[in-house]
Amino acid sequence: MREELRHKPTNSELRILRVLWDRGPSTVREVHEELGKARETGYTTVLKLMQIMVEKGVLERVESGRAHVYRPIGAEAEAKRDLVTDFMSRAFGGSAAELVLHALASKRATPEELAKIRVMLDKLEGSHE
């Protein structure tokens, strides 16, 4: 039973986390480049954010050659679970069904996605009997 107080990432932090989750451990320059595709941000802005995230214990940093390499400390799945828990509670009073309802309404989910979701459901319902 886990108990630690976990950090809730801000929007900017989440952007950075997603890059690190996708690319694996990366330098500031790499993250900056990746972010630049979607959004103009100064290099030192990204650097500063990542430094703050280290202070907060969200990222850890390894000195590797001249540039530092950063990576998330916690597990991706757990962080995402926390994000959903928080969002589900803030927007839907904690109702998973309502969240899923609006998720399916919000985006024309592809048949493949629907199939995946059905598989998950089957597993969960199986474990309930």
Place this chain on the structure above:
Amino acid sequence: MREELRHKPTNSELRILRVLWDRGPSTVREVHEELGKARETGYTTVLKLMQIMVEKGVLERVESGRAHVYRPIGAEAEAKRDLVTDFMSRAFGGSAAELVLHALASKRATPEELAKIRVMLDKLEGSHE
């Protein structure tokens, strides 16, 4: 095909919206009382937020007797859909399946909830063939 720029509520605004969605049109005092159950907030803080929300076009206000009555301008379902769309894109790159995966992992959904979700799925898959 709708086109308007919609407002993305801040955390505080969302708290207030949820009270109005649950209770229907309410006065500041009523909202303040309701919020107080979960979280200590000054009365004028809530008032100010609701006034700002009126300025932004999120709420409308009807003068009814000495206290004003407020209510959300947009439809609840649409606002929630927007919230999910935004969250899904920020946290999961827009993948509904991933969102649902973590939603089901994040909370032991009850069999009733799972059943509801399955019904939704059936409807959506039906509409795809």
Place this chain on the structure above:
DNA sequence: TCGTGATTACGAAAAACTTCGTATATAATC
């Protein structure tokens, strides 16, 4: 009418988050 309690109006401070300029350090190249 006066006072009292409840409400709204307004302004501004406080807090949280984001951005970036400038200084400094380091290493590779010439």
Place this chain on the structure above:
DNA sequence: GATTATATACGAAGTTTTTCGTAATCACGA
């Protein structure tokens, strides 16, 4: 070893969000 390119460190300003104190307003009962 000087120059240049690339990084990090640090501080501070800018922006958005949240909070609340104080004043003005209004209705009602004494």
